[in-house]
Amino acid sequence: MVPKVEDKPVTKSLSPPKSGVLAETARRLENTRDEEQSSLLLLDEAKEALEWRLALVDSAKSSIDIQLYLWHDGASGKLLLDRVLRAADRGVRVRILVDDFLFNGNEPFVSSICRYHPNIDIRIFNPTSFRGNPLGSSMEFLLNFxxxxxxxxxxxxxxxxxxSIVGGRNVGDHYYGLDEHYNFLDLDVLVSGPPVREVAKGxxxxxxSAQAYPGALLSKRAKREILEERRARLLAYLDQEKDGMxxxxxxxxxxxxxEFARLPHTMAKGKAVFIQDHPDREQDNRQLVTSLGTAVGKQSRELIxxxxxxxxxxxxxESMEQAVKEGKDVHVLAPSLAANNQPAAHGHYKKKRKPTLRTGAKLYELRSQPDKSVRMMADVSPVRSKIVAMHTKAIVGDRTRCFIGSMNLDPRAIKINTESGMLIDSPELTADLFSMLQKxxxxxxxxxVTLDERNKLRWSENGVNFQDEPPAPWMKKVTSRIVGWLPLESQL
Structure with a gap:
């Protein structure tokens, strides 16, 4: 059982340094736009998403702050962890905040980093107390649900x-084109300008917050040797895979x-606002949902x-139906069962197909075997994944405004979890996003997906109509069907 926190240091974001490629590039970008504007770059391809994270880490001079839902231990996770440690070695202050839900099992290593590297600290959001004890953790979860x-x-x-990079990607191989089983279509935005200060404050x-638990206290088994041994393994792995994965x-x-020198010529300009929910459940007013609701209501012609x-x-x-009645074109893009990495969620999505179509909206489902141009966005050589899955979270309005962030359009995101994202008013960037979605x-x-004259669902492909749901692995079908029977919608 983890000990209670007696004294947790309060630290704040460091101001931008006066020199260094990041600060100098940010100042050059500032000179190319109006004062209230930001510089924005859409990261819709897996390869560039990982490259820009590496670029920020390698180029940082004073500070790196990373906030994620999860950090998987795969090729990309090892690569980024090694680079973060190297940045800390050269004096950069690194803070990493990760959710606890998928984080059990690395406690000694996390504590060893926090105790024995002077420039890196890790905190865990809302951790369970009974670490490495499945029965204790389960009982705790039920009693403190x-x-x-x-x-x-x-x-x-x-x-x-x-x-800052803001969007939907965690750290894991399927976010960066390196998973042989499935790779995601996903989305982030690289931003420089006023919103970066708001990201830092957030x-x-x-x-x-009281919910952020110090990684140094996670385990009593922390040792300097654990950190040194893990770093040696990281180097050996990277040497092994430099010509491989x-x-x-x-x-x-x-x-x-x-790469940074090209940004003044490649980044779009526009107004951007960073929004997030509050970490304390008692103080959380669901700021993200409220802001998105207001923004969506302002669209006059089209909503995606x-x-x-x-x-x-x-x-x-009801909002979608009202938008259609007002003459707006409403489009929804979701994954088919085969292109969904969470068949449990699909079990309740499929019950929403007919209600969605009855609003007058148009509904599209991503195929797990998309065309070559779409697959190239998800896969990175030498990997060709068995399927392409969808993890993109975005809202596009009137082809001039958009939202890019972490929030799914499901009950858990809307009512339970904390989320973050960027509201962007930029015809230039939104045009890039619209073009990507059109592809x-x-x-x-x-x-x-449409409804026929008998109110039956119909899937259309190149003018050919099908009455049955597109094929998917049998286990996904079974999971989707069983979970769809259960009263779990509010938790998905």
Whole structure:
């Protein structure tokens, strides 16, 4: 059982340094736009999403703050962990805040990092007390359900308070094109400008909250030797995979000056606002949902909703129906069962197909075997995954405004978890996002779902109609059907 926290240091985000490629590039970008504007770059391809995270870490001079739902131990996880440790070695202060739900099992290593590396600290959001004890953890979860059921789903990545990445990607191979079983279509935005300060403030709020538990206290078995042994294993793995799984990425720190020098010519301009929920359940007013509801209501012509786990409630369905009555085109993009990594969520999404279509909205489902141009967004050489799954979370309005963040359009995101994201008013960036969604919505990559004259669901492919749901692995079908019978919608 983890000890109670007696004295937890309060730390704040460091101001941008006066020199360094990140701070200098941020100042150059500032000179290219109006004062209230930001510089924005859409990260819709897995390869560039990992490259820009590496670029921020390798280029940081004073600070790195990372907030995630999970950090998987795979090729990308090892690569990023090695780079973060190297940044700390050269004096960069690193703070990592990770949710606890999928974090059990690494307690001695986490505690060893926190105790024996002077420049890196890790905190765990809302941890269970009984570590490594499945029975104790289960009993604790049941007895303290309301508290432990609330998870931190936020995802931000900030360096030198000069650049932030905000969006839907955690750390794991399927987010960065390196999973042989399935890779995600996903989405982030790289931003420089006023929102970075708000991301930094938001990180501090979570970092210093009562829910953030110091990693140093997770285990009594912390040893310097554990840290040294793990680092040696990381180096051996990276040397082994530099011409293998990781051949598309630099396995040692590099100079990214050339890439940053191109940003003034490639980043879009626009107004952007960072929004997030409050870490304390008692103080949380669901800021993200409120802000999105207001923003969605302002659209006059078109609304595109993209979510991997689309389970609209009564209020959302009524809003969609009202938008259609007002003459707006409403489109929904969700994954088919085969392209959904969470068949449990699909079990309740499928019950929402007909209600969604009855609002007048158009519904599209991503295929697990999309066309080559879409697959290239998800896979990174040498990997070709068995399927392409969907993890993209976005809202596009009137092709001029958009939301990119961590929030699914499901009950858990709307009512339970904490979420974060960026509201963006930029015709230039939104045009890039719309173009990407148009590529995905081509007939070779999606089925259009409609209702026929008998009120039966119909899937269309190149003008050919099917009455049965597109094929999927039998285990996904079984899981989806069983969970769909259970009264679990509020938890999905």
């Amino acid at each position: 309301a508290h432990l059921n609330r998870r931190m789903h936020n995802k931000t990545w900030t360096a030198d308070q000069s650049f 990180f501090d709020l979570f970092w210093n 990781l051949r598309s990425f630099p396995t040692r720190p590099k100079d990214w000056s050339r 909703l993209v979510s991997p786990y689309f389970i609209p409630g009564k209020g959302m369905l 995905i919505r081509r007939s070779e990559s999606v089925w259009e």
